[in-house]
Amino acid sequence: MFDLVLARLPELVIVIYALSILLYFIDFVDHNRKANTLAFRLLLIVWTLQTIFLFMYMTSTGRFPVLTIFEGLYFYTWVLITISLVLHHIFKVDFTVFFTNLIGFSFMAIHAFAPIQRSSVSAEQLMSELLLIHITMAILSYGAFSVSFVFSGLYLLQFKLLKEKRWKKKLWRLADLAKLEKASFILNTVGVPMLLLSLILGLRWALIKLPHFHWYDPKIIGSFFLLIVYGFLLYAYAKRVMFGRKLALWNAVAFLCVLINFFLISGLSKFHFWFS
Incomplete structure (x- = not known):
């Protein structure tokens, strides 16, 4: 059951992430504040789910998840979302979150469709x-x-x-x-x-x-x-x-x-x- 959650949670995250990016794009094109608000709330959900996944993964592996490209891309995406949310409140630049998360979504997609643990050396050896x-x-x-x-x-x-x-x-x-x-x-x-x-x-x-x-x-x-x-x-x-x-x-x-x-x-x- 735990392994199933670990496998399916990233898929749920990327779907919600895609919806958030779509709504940000609608706001970018049409200055739609309702779309902007909903997109921001969905992004908060994405960040929350990603954070939960990171903690679950750490619990499962017993280490901080950055030792393989599979883990690194996910953590990088989490970092981008975190920075964009913080800067959204500091600088109040509406489009910062949108463009930052275009980059984040691209890396998230690479992560989602990449073979897990591609590294030729086990993480334990690199610990x-x-x-x-x-x-x-x-x-x-x-x-x-x-x-x-x-x-x-x-x-x-x-x-x-x-x-x-x-x-x-x-x-x-x-x-x-x-x-x-x-x-x-x-x-x-x-x-x-x-x-x-x-x-x-x-x-x-x-x-x-x-x-x-x-x-x-x-x-x-x-x-x-x-x-x-x-x-x-x-x-x-x-x-x-x-x-x-x-x-x-x-x-x-x-x-x-x-x-x-x-x-x-x-x-x-x-x-x-x-x-x-």
Whole structure:
């Protein structure tokens, strides 16, 4: 019975999630406040069910669920929903939740139709407090970068509407450009130190646990490159070396690097069994 619930709960979540995204899209197109309210309530249900599933999974496995790609994608989606709900109350940008959860739903769909526990190395073999914290912090940093990308996307949309003098209702629901740029900067400010700490802990774990460790591993190079890119974006914003539309475009490029590092480069790594 317990295994059946674990198997069916994600399916229920993705159906409710799809309905929520559909209602957010209706609100996006037609400025329908009833659809927005219902979509937000459904998203709260999704978050609640996901949280219940995570606790049930932890109870079943006896560990924090981030050690395989099956678990990691689910946790990443939970992080995105959590961040979007929090930011919805802080920044009051209507479309943040919609666009953030388009990303979240995409990863949830990948999770739902992927073979369970694809990793070639069992989670028990990888068990380590250092590794758990390393992976968790990496996923949290990716979540922050993802929502930062959403704010940059909204900035570019707002900029386009203003430049074309298209005074529509959507314009007033996107928040002003300065607010969108600031929100993106804050999320990157959270993501960069998380990624740095994650790399430090991951390297420490590798040096202790792995008999054959290479500093030139593609995943290590890719992760440090990602850190440099986002570090530069923080410096450019703080010193006003780069700002506005150009900064938003570069932030979008940086998120593309996140996706490449998350999926492509991880598969090339010699010791990142999590994505084997």
